[in-house]
Amino acid sequence: MSNDTPLVSGGRERVTRDPRCPGFAAPPLSRRGLLEATGLGFGWAAFGALAQATGSADAASAAGGPAGTHFFPRAKRVIFLFMDGGVSHVDTFDPKPELDARSGAPAEWKRDDRSQSAGHNRKWLGALWPFSRRGASGLWVSDLFPHQAAIADDLCVVRSLVGESPPHGAQNLLLHTGRSIGAAPSIGAWINYGLGTENDNLPGYVLLNNDWVPNGGFQNFASGFLPATCQATTVRAKGPPVDNILAADPPEVQRVKLAFLREQGLATAAPADALAIEAAIRTFETAARMQTTIPDVCDVADETEATRRLYGLDRGTDHEKFYALQCLRARKLVEAGVRFVEVTCPLTQGRVIADLLV
Amino acid sequence: MLPDPAKRLVSGPVDGHGRRSIYMKMTLMEPPRFLAVFNQPLPRVTVGKRDRSTVPEQALALLNDPFVAAMAEAWASRTVATAPESAGAGAASMLTAAFGHEPDTERVHRLVAVAEACGLARGAPSDALAASTAVWKDVAHAILLMQEFSHVE
Numbered sequence: 001m002s003n004d005t006p007l008v009s010g011g012r013e014r015v016t017r018d019p020r021c022p023g024f025a026a027p028p029l030s031r032r033g034l035l036e037a038t039g040l041g042f043g044w045a046a047f048g049a050l051a052q053a054t055g056s057a058d059a060a061s062a063a064g065g066p067a068g069t070h071f072f073p074r075a076k077r078v079i080f081l082f083m084d085g086g087v088s089h090v091d092t093f094d095p096k097p098e099l100d101a102r103s104g105a106p107a108e109w110k111r112d113d114r115s116q117s118a119g120h121n122r123k124w125l126g127a128l129w130p131f132s133r134r135g136a137s138g139l140w141v142s143d144l145f146p147h148q149a150a151i152a153d154d155l156c157v158v159r160s161l162v163g164e165s166p167p168h169g170a171q172n173l174l175l176h177t178g179r180s181i182g183a184a185p186s187i188g189a190w191i192n193y194g195l196g197t198e199n200d201n202l203p204g205y206v207l208l209n210n211d212w213v214p215n216g217g218f219q220n221f222a223s224g225f226l227p228a229t230c231q232a233t234t235v236r237a238k239g240p241p242v243d244n245i246l247a248a249d250p251p252e253v254q255r256v257k258l259a260f261l262r263e264q265g266l267a268t269a270a271p272a273d274a275l276a277i278e279a280a281i282r283t284f285e286t287a288a289r290m291q292t293t294i295p296d297v298c299d300v301a302d303e304t305e306a307t308r309r310l311y312g313l314d315r316g317t318d319h320e321k322f323y324a325l326q327c328l329r330a331r332k333l334v335e336a337g338v339r340f341v342e343v344t345c346p347l348t349q350g351r352v353i354a355d356l357l358v
Numbered sequence: 359m360l361p362d363p364a365k366r367l368v369s370g371p372v373d374g375h376g377r378r379s380i381y382m383k384m385t386l387m388e389p390p391r392f393l394a395v396f397n398q399p400l401p402r403v404t405v406g407k408r409d410r411s412t413v414p415e416q417a418l419a420l421l422n423d424p425f426v427a428a429m430a431e432a433w434a435s436r437t438v439a440t441a442p443e444s445a446g447a448g449a450a451s452m453l454t455a456a457f458g459h460e461p462d463t464e465r466v467h468r469l470v471a472v473a474e475a476c477g478l479a480r481g482a483p484s485d486a487l488a489a490s491t492a493v494w495k496d497v498a499h500a501i502l503l504m505q506e507f508s509h510v511e
Binding site for chain 1: 410414417420422472500503
């Protein structure tokens with residue numbers, strides 16, 4: 001056997017036809033082989049220690065942040081309220097004095113092929129709600145958001161995000177993946193990859209959806225070239241929160257099948273495959289636990305009446321009620337150790353919020 | 359038939375009236391959920407390499423998805439139609455159909471144990487296991503879950 005023949009299978013460049021002699025016994029798994037065989041990525045491996053402390057988000061922060069990362073993460077959890085079709089920045093947090101000065105004047109500019117709004121007879125429209133500086137920091141907030149204005153000193157506003165092209169799908173992908181053509185890991189996948197999950201009975205990246213696929217599709221929430229474990233798990237507002245989360249069998253029947261799976265798998269696995277088989281069997285056992293943990297964490301029945309009202313669970317329309325429900329679940333999920341929770345906005349009869357305001 | 363048509367892999371009858379299809383209708387914005395769980399590439403862009411993953415969502419799909427249940431039920435009905443003379447004979451014929459060779463006795467014994475335990479849990483009379491579609495559906499489902507079935511290269 002020549003020296004340049006890989007001795008350990010399971011490397012990044014997996015050989016499809018094994019060049020080794022038939023009697024060759026595979027050596028114990030390499031570190032990389034182990035990671036690949038267990039079907040989990042490096043993000044999960046770095047978090048192995050924490051994963052054992054199931055659901056102890058507080059324990060992790062008390063210990064000074066997650067162990068195993070090469071840097072100290074200042075942001076520990078993210079709740080991303082993705083308000084597609086939301087209110088314009090120039091009406092909320094981003095005053096444009098020049099725009100106000102020209103309000104009502106004809107919008108004369110050289111036709112810009114990149115803009116889909118370059119029609120004739122268009123006029124500038126200034127801010128519809130007056131701006132003022134709020135809090136000790138002097139953050140600009142318009143009168144449209146009086147309650148957020150009251151907590152201005154707790155907010156961080158980024159005004160430097162610029163789109164690349166008008167189509168919504170491309171812009172959604174740019175926002176989520178950093179590339180307007182997508183095909184790259186979502187921001188939630190990156191956070192999950194870098195910091196891992198704190199609870200191995202729950203996914204690390206949860207998408208709280210409202211039965212609606214945003215422009216750009218599910219690529220917005222995909223893992224791209226990162227391990228597939230980093231992609232978002234969708235939790236829906238209506239009905240069963242996660243696909244296939246309701247057990248199809250009575251518990252005792254499912255237990256029989258899982259026990260058979262373990263016994264049969266371990267009895268017939270070749271020694272070289274035992275680890276991979278073990279990992280696959282464990283995903284079934286985790287799945288069986290998720291049948292309980294996911295509905296539990298998504299159940300808001302235990303919340304007090306005051307909390308339910310604060311979130312808006314008692315609102316009149318489905319849009320408001322389901323959005324409130326998903327926001328409340330977002331809080332419960334990060335408390336349970338989920339790193340990145342994203343909430344999408346329900347579309348109101350096909351009209352964006354910006355249209356409804358004007 | 360499947361209780362939730364929205365969960366179906368493709369439109370039309372489950373067995374496609376016996377037809378097989380190479381080209382299927384695909385909604386770019388929302389690919390079939392069942393296949394997406396098993397790393398079907400997103401259809402919008404060219405994918406150079408398929409993801410390989412082993413995640414709990416796949417186990418949930420194999421355990422609980424109506425499509426899997428429908429396949430198990432269809433297989434169970436075919437097995438009951440052959441009127442196997444014993445649970446062991448039925449289990450052996452299903453293993454042969456699944457793997458293309460005669461099963462060893464240990465596999466058959468384990469599967470008969472599954473049939474007996476599931477029959478007990480579902481209240482099927484122990485002397486009529488071989489005639490119970492519900493029990494054979496559990497057995498078919500157990501075979502579909504087997505690592506040898508899902509991880510064969």
